[in-house]
Amino acid sequence: MNNKLKSMVKALSEVFEGEPWYGESVMRKLENVPYVIGYKTCIPESHSVSQIVGHLIAWKNFAAEKLKNNKEYSIKMDTEQDWPEIKIESQEEWEALKRELVAAQSRIYEALNEKKNDAFLSEKVPGKEYDFEYLLRGVLQHDIYHLGQIGLIESQLKNKEVDSGVFKA
Template sequence: MGKLDYIINELETCFDGKPWYGDSVMKKLDAVDWRIVNDQIYGDKSIAVLVQHIINWRIFVIKKLQGDTEYDIIIDELNDWTRVAIKGEREWEQLKQQIRQTQKEILELLAHCSDELLDKKVPAKNYTFGAILPSIAQHDIYHLGQIALLNSERINK
């Protein structure tokens, strides 16, 4: 198994497989009641905002894999932390569908690549795909912990 194959496997396991640390991204998100996704317990980051933030960074990776030199995310600006307010179960399902779509697009783009991609520079950045691709799962897991904490606060009340 090559390095890229390992990264793809990690992305799949973290997203909807059986990761060693517990629930996958989608298992955790599917367990969240849509009625609490706008709640702000610890500051201004709700579950909906955290999910949109994960999506935003996944879109960044997709754009860069497609060779886009213009697309960027500015840390702590609107396209990093987009304000989201879910008004119903359908909107929550649509947000979850957006994250599923980013997973599909990333995997489709990586399916046609080899380990050589890992040494290529990310368009208009000073780092390589070898640095950013493993961080997708790491970033998802980090925010999944926050989502789990926010969800457990509501379950325990």
């Protein structure tokens, strides 16, 4: 694995489970979200944290499939596949959803570990008009974007649920 690829893997890991400079990683943030708000939204038309996690899983699976050169794999935007309807009703379901997210991220790492050098980063993604470097940067940006949404939902619901005991002081 060459330097550019190593750097990409490091960045993916830092954003997902590490210590990024801007604050909490995806998994650190999700560790602090109580399961009882996982399916709640701030406004009726918005997505819940669990739906966002399902969305992240969908697109991580997309990236992993493309890294394995699966030309046929696709996700249609704004569908159940893109935004799955997920309702979390127990701590066990919440933990299972987070494990599914970790597994999806791991599939990306596994696919990247099979790559031997940086040259593949400039190859076109099967069935797309962009290259693998663009795809992987997109995964990073996607995580950060939705991490911000999760943080906003958490802070809004924390204010609403302050007296419920859901959030520990």
